[in-house]
Amino acid sequence: MGKTIAEKIFDAHRVNMPFPDTHVLKLDRVFCHEITTPIAITDLMARGMDRVFDPSKIKAVIDHVTPAKDSKTAEQGKILRDWAKRHGIKDFFDIGRNGVCHAIFPEKGFVRPGYTVIMGDSHTCTHGAFGAFAAGVGTTDLEVGILKGVCAFHFPKTIKFVLNGTLKTGVYAKDLILFIIKELTVNGATNMVIEFTGPVIDVMSMESRMTLCNMAIEAGGTCGICYPDKTTVDYLWEFIKDEFNTKEDALKEYSQWISDADASYEKVYEYDVTNLEPMVTFGYKPDQVKSVNEMTGTKIDQVYIGSCTNGRIEDLRIAASIIKDKKISDDVRAIVSPATPDIYSVALKEGLIEIFQKAGFCVTNPTCGACLGMSNGVLANGEACASTTNRNFNGRMGKGGTVHLMSPATAAASAIEGKISNSPLYKV
Amino acid sequence: MKEFSGKVLFLDRSDINTDEIIPAKYLTEITKEALKPNLLEDLSLTGFNVKDDINDKAVIVTRANFGCGSSREHAPWALEVNGINVVIAESFARIFRQNMYNCGMFSIELPNDKIEYLFENYAGKDTSISIDIDNDKIIVTSLDQSEEIDFKVGEFDKTLVKEGGWVGYADKNY
Numbered sequence: 349m350g351k352t353i354a355e356k357i358f359d360a361h362r363v364n365m366p367f368p369d370t371h372v373l374k375l376d377r378v379f380c381h382e383i384t385t386p387i388a389i390t391d392l393m394a395r396g397m398d399r400v401f402d403p404s405k406i407k408a409v410i411d412h413v414t415p416a417k418d419s420k421t422a423e424q425g426k427i428l429r430d431w432a433k434r435h436g437i438k439d440f441f442d443i444g445r446n447g448v449c450h451a452i453f454p455e456k457g458f459v460r461p462g463y464t465v466i467m468g469d470s471h472t473c474t475h476g477a478f479g480a481f482a483a484g485v486g487t488t489d490l491e492v493g494i495l496k497g498v499c500a501f502h503f504p505k506t507i508k509f510v511l512n513g514t515l516k517t518g519v520y521a522k523d524l525i526l527f528i529i530k531e532l533t534v535n536g537a538t539n540m541v542i543e544f545t546g547p548v549i550d551v552m553s554m555e556s557r558m559t560l561c562n563m564a565i566e567a568g569g570t571c572g573i574c575y576p577d578k579t580t581v582d583y584l585w586e587f588i589k590d591e592f593n594t595k596e597d598a599l600k601e602y603s604q605w606i607s608d609a610d611a612s613y614e615k616v617y618e619y620d621v622t623n624l625e626p627m628v629t630f631g632y633k634p635d636q637v638k639s640v641n642e643m644t645g646t647k648i649d650q651v652y653i654g655s656c657t658n659g660r661i662e663d664l665r666i667a668a669s670i671i672k673d674k675k676i677s678d679d680v681r682a683i684v685s686p687a688t689p690d691i692y693s694v695a696l697k698e699g700l701i702e703i704f705q706k707a708g709f710c711v712t713n714p715t716c717g718a719c720l721g722m723s724n725g726v727l728a729n730g731e732a733c734a735s736t737t738n739r740n741f742n743g744r745m746g747k748g749g750t751v752h753l754m755s756p757a758t759a760a761a762s763a764i765e766g767k768i769s770n771s772p773l774y775k776v
Numbered sequence: 777m778k779e780f781s782g783k784v785l786f787l788d789r790s791d792i793n794t795d796e797i798i799p800a801k802y803l804t805e806i807t808k809e810a811l812k813p814n815l816l817e818d819l820s821l822t823g824f825n826v827k828d829d830i831n832d833k834a835v836i837v838t839r840a841n842f843g844c845g846s847s848r849e850h851a852p853w854a855l856e857v858n859g860i861n862v863v864i865a866e867s868f869a870r871i872f873r874q875n876m877y878n879c880g881m882f883s884i885e886l887p888n889d890k891i892e893y894l895f896e897n898y899a900g901k902d903t904s905i906s907i908d909i910d911n912d913k914i915i916v917t918s919l920d921q922s923e924e925i926d927f928k929v930g931e932f933d934k935t936l937v938k939e940g941g942w943v944g945y946a947d948k949n950y
Contacts, residue, residue: 366949367931383803384848390806397947413804420804427806470847470871486849486875492946500932500942534791535841539870568844570870632820633791720800720846741795741845743818 350608353573354504354541357481357605361464363498372500373481376463378493380408381449384468386427388491400435401497407458408432409441411449412716417723447688447714450474450656454558455688457587461576461602466493471656471738472571473564477557478584479576479605481541484565504570505614506541507532508607511548513622518772520666521556522658522736522755524548525563526627530637531617538568540614543607548621549574554583555662562657563738566634576602626771629753632742640758640770649731651682651763652745653756654712655719658736659687661694663756668700670760670774676708677766680734683725685712707763721745734762777938778861778880781906782834785860786899789821792838793845794872796820798854800846808853815854835862835905837894843872843883852876862907864914864927866891877933878942882907884914884927897921909937 351359361373378401385408392398400406408428416422425443432440441452450471459465461479465472468490475482485499493499509528528542542564549557552574561572574580581588581598592598625639630646653659653667664686676682684704686692692714695701704711718725719737727733727749736759740751754762757771764774796819798811805811817826836842836855842865843851852875855863862882876883884907886894894916901918908915914925939945 363950367935369930370932372950386806387808387849391943395943418804420806423806424804468847468849470845472847484847484871486847486852486871486878488849488875488878488942492942492950495943496946496950498946498950534844535867535869538841538867568841568869720795722800722803739795739845741793742820743799744795747799747818 349612350610352504352506352541352607352611352613353479353543353575353605354481354506354571357462357464358504360462369502370500371503372498373464375466375493375497375499376405377458377465378406378490378497379449379453379465379467379472380406380428380490381412381469382410382424382428383412384487384490386424388468388487388494389427389431391491392495397495400437400494403436403438405497406437406494407439407453408437409449409452410443410446412720413723414446414713414715415443445689447691448656448659448716450558450562451660451687451691454478455690457584460584461580461605466490466499470565471562473569474558474562474656476564476571476573477554477561478580479573479602481571481573483570502539504541505539506543507537508543508545508613508616510616510618511544511546511621512618513548513620515548515621515624518757519624519626520755520757521552521559523624523627524621525560526629526637526753527621527624529563529567529635532567532635534566534633534635535568537564540569542567542569542572544572544574550577553662554579555660558660559657563634566738575606626755626758628758628768629740632740634738634740634753640754640768643752643768644770646752646768647732648680648734648752648762648767650725650727650733651676651680651759652718652725652733652735652737653683653759654685654687655716655737656687657738658756659685659691661691663736664691664695664700665698667756667760668703670757670771671707671764672703674707674764676763679766680763682709682763683712683718684709685718685724686714688714718745734759734768777940779834780862780882780909782859782904783832784835784837784898784903784905785829785833786895787821787836787838788895788899789838790840791844792819792842794843794848794851795845797843797851798848803848803850808857811850811854812857815858830858834859835864836860837891838863838865839891840866842868844869847871849875849879852879852881856881862905864905877936880937880939880941882937884929886925886927890925909934
């Protein structure tokens, strides 16, 4: 019997199995941000165990509230900053160099095929796009990861999606993952890894694969995984070129992190997604999904383009191509948050920032802020937001507010119309 | 080891997410105690009165997929500082479930028919539950009845409960 990619990664990282179905794995990366890490740090200090297992494998960023909005968030940043300095954690991204964790860490080449990654953030599943096993964990798992470089998991049962056909113009990875979550429901993948495979994935950029894997958790999945291929190698090449003579060598090495043809799956789903329409959520669960056509005309007050799901350069290019030479509706306000300083710089050079500004968008610094209602775009009671983020929970972006999840294209079209609208109406 | 017995709060809904258990705006707190006043304040559940209903409770009984969403351990902490160390549900989100055990708390899964039975026979009454960790029994008591229900958790989970969490165990063993 063959093995899935997750089983192969487990086999290569297993320290031991202290109990049945308890796999303690060695970690290649422990990612940290200022919301869930400070309590781990203060707890380690209180226990007299203020140590880190390997400062080169720990990466940290201030991203949720940045620059600090008040004394409490300033203190969280300070705890993380002082800790990074104290332990010689060189890859610490402070204000000015910081971006949304799941955008900046891949961008810096920190994730490689076959890696094990944890972070105190549920959207850590994003990094599976590189053929890694990446899981969101709580602060205690993070604390042990920081201290010992290990984490315990159950056996990674896997479900596989084979996605055939070609996505239509105006239909993106975000529409695809909303469709998949609708099919799986919000707990359809609980305790499982989701593999995304097939011709649709083969032609997807790393950015789109990250969008897809990012929302695996919204179906309860531990990690979303795409197989490493030439696209993965091209994306990573600037970071790995000293390790390999050629890209072919790198591809050959990384190809060990692909599931065997006779691997065993919990379930295999196969779809032809050629006729998939742009999708959008209603209600307060990410599996409450309809086509944009069914939701056209729904009232919105704010448009938000950004986040670890859809704040990458590809997303800004798509949104800007729709907004170019147009104005947002007088009925809405619109915010765009490039997810990292590099994305911001490229968007500036390509003239995208000017397009957003001329259209009436507020362009913020890179931050998670509005997605979880912490800063930079909190909703008022009764308001609705057309958002490229990943969670539409009740009050997620502000108490009493509603969130409609959608692609950057749909969000851009909705900003122009002032209500939920279909992007194919506009030239994409 | 923590206390695993006391009055029951019945939450008759599936998919109660971590934003409902403790909203993100309170994640700027750096002590667990500071989360105490805000447990479940955004819970969307008809008839639920956050101030009265949480008071004096030690155990939650609820439906499927409890704790879905964010990885925030602030959710179990907010329960803990309110004296709730046990959640019994049909199922849990993975991260929340692990976070509970990592803190030395119980997240116990029971089959749908047992959860249904608890709701039918005990919700709305003054019900108490205590966990017999050595014999894998949930002891349910109300004014007019008392019974035992079997439960199963993994050896790892039980060890974490007995050791008071993952940090102590990991420090000794890794």
